[in-house]
Amino acid sequence: MQASSDFSAAMAVLASALGCGLLMGIERERRKGDGPFRSLAGVRSFALAALSGAAAALIGSTALVAVVGVFIAALAVTAYARDRSGDPGVTTEIALLLAYLIGVLCARDQLLAAALAVAATGLLAARDSLHQFSRDWLQPGEVRSGLILAALLLLVAPLVPNEALWQGLLNPHVVMRLLLVLLVIQSLAHVGRRLLQARQAMALSALASGFVSSTATIASLGMEAREGTVAVRAQAGAAVLSCVATMAQIVVVAAAVQPAWLVRLWAPALAGAVVAGAWGWWRVRGATGGLEDGTTRPQLPPDTAMFKLRDAALIAALLTAVQVGVQLLTRWQGDAGMLAGALLAALADVHAATAALLVQGGPASPMAPAVAQALMAALLVHAGSKSAVALASGGWRYALAVAPGIVAHTLAFVGVMAFWG
Incomplete structure (x- = not known):
């Protein structure tokens, strides 16, 4: 046998x-x-x-x-x-x-x-x-960018210490991860412009990268709009589309830290997402072929790099400085500082502000009215922060095209939440 x-x-x-x-x-x-x-x-x-x-x-x-x-x-x-x-x-x-x-x-x-x-x-x-x-499609600049990104991801990132320094104020690994996120966002947008039609590339890449960081997506699209190689209107529409992910992630954060808040947040988040999606898609579709010259596919200059390392590093440094400031304020003022820090955190990341507020208590707790008001204030602060990022990265034309959509979807969230409460 x-x-x-x-x-x-x-x-x-x-x-x-x-x-x-x-x-x-x-x-x-x-x-x-x-x-x-x-x-x-x-x-x-x-x-x-x-x-x-x-x-x-x-x-x-x-x-x-x-x-x-x-x-x-x-x-x-x-x-x-x-x-x-x-x-x-x-x-x-x-x-x-x-x-x-x-x-x-x-x-x-x-x-x-x-x-x-x-x-x-x-x-x-x-x-x-x-x-x-490898011989015909890839450009030399894309090869160089790919090598830099691979070196940062496979060689540098594993060597960066993953522990809080300076009494827990700064984690170098988190800063490196943020930098890599920004570089990947720019790379995906670059590849999307070469593979897809202009409108499809902007819409899909903006929605996908918005789940990583909507603020970073707005900044990346603004830097491209400042160069003048793409239509400001289409870039602005894609920027507002990335805010759909912001609304979705608020619901995800609530489900993770305080599920009881889902009853209060699902309708405001849905309203904000619908307004952001409709506004952004209207802007993207309204652009002539997605480009200033009427062509349907982006015409990138030869030997174009997939990302700009210096610009991404500056944005990562700015967001890190905001996070350090939030931690300092929290240590200084305790619970009141935590709420104030959440509002400051909204300057860079509204999801961190949402988590910091919702853990204070459920919708039936005595803290619920203050938490709801602080959350609505945080969303408004975040809208102002995104508008400022749009101005700094893409100039006044880009900011004027982006800001109305950001404000509109934020007001939709705030209005429905105030009525729902």
Whole structure:
């Protein structure tokens, strides 16, 4: 009975390896070519390499696995050395060695091996698309920006200490995370302008980035409007659309810190979101093709970077300074300072102000009227802060186009909440 079970398990491993090898081999066979310039391996070679790996792993000898692996690698090196084609490459040689390793992996984890085979085959089949993307579509400025963003995300961010310094006033990791958020927002907007029609790119990227930071989105769109390469009206519409996320996140914060407030907040938040969405989409649709010159797709200058590191760093520093000021005021004045600090926090992030206020008590507590009034005041302060950010980042034309929508959706929230109360 045990022998039958072992035989079935071994056959499953070999069948899995054969399937992975055939999958990769069929793709290589279609590109192998004919005659003296044909490539090293095709469907049979890949299937046999994968079966060899599975068989070596089933035997259980580490030395045998290593020896067969060296043999496969030697075959690949020999084939590359004897290649007489005008454009030699090592893709097939590397893929053959990978097929052998996938066969070895089948003895340990067949699902992982199959996933790796599918991923490898996808990369092999997408050769032309990947070459066109890297050679023709990507611009040098985008490559440089991508390298900077990857270095900050993978190398710098993990090294930044994630602990509060100066008696808890400042966390460097939070500052770095805010900077990365700003850079990602600018990068997404840049990619959206290249992939989508102008109106679609602005609307979708604004809504998505608004869930990260509506204030930062307004600032990023303002910096682009100041350059004069995009329509101010369309940028302003996208900025107001990002405020839909602000209304949604107020409900999310309430659900997290004080669910009882949902009864009071869902209707004001819905009213504010509807006004922001309608106003923003009207502005975006009203722009001529989304651009000043009437074209339907943004015409970016050649070699354009995906983001501006200096501008993002300045915005991150400003928001961090506001947060430090809130903490100092809270320590100085206690509970009264906390409420005042929440209003100051609304200058940068209304969600932090919302959480600080709602934890004071539920809608049936004695603190409820004061909390509701402070929340409405915080929203009004936040509207003024966003308008000021629009003026500082995009100039007076951008601010005049953005501010009415921000004020309108804020007044909708405040009006419904006052009536609802």
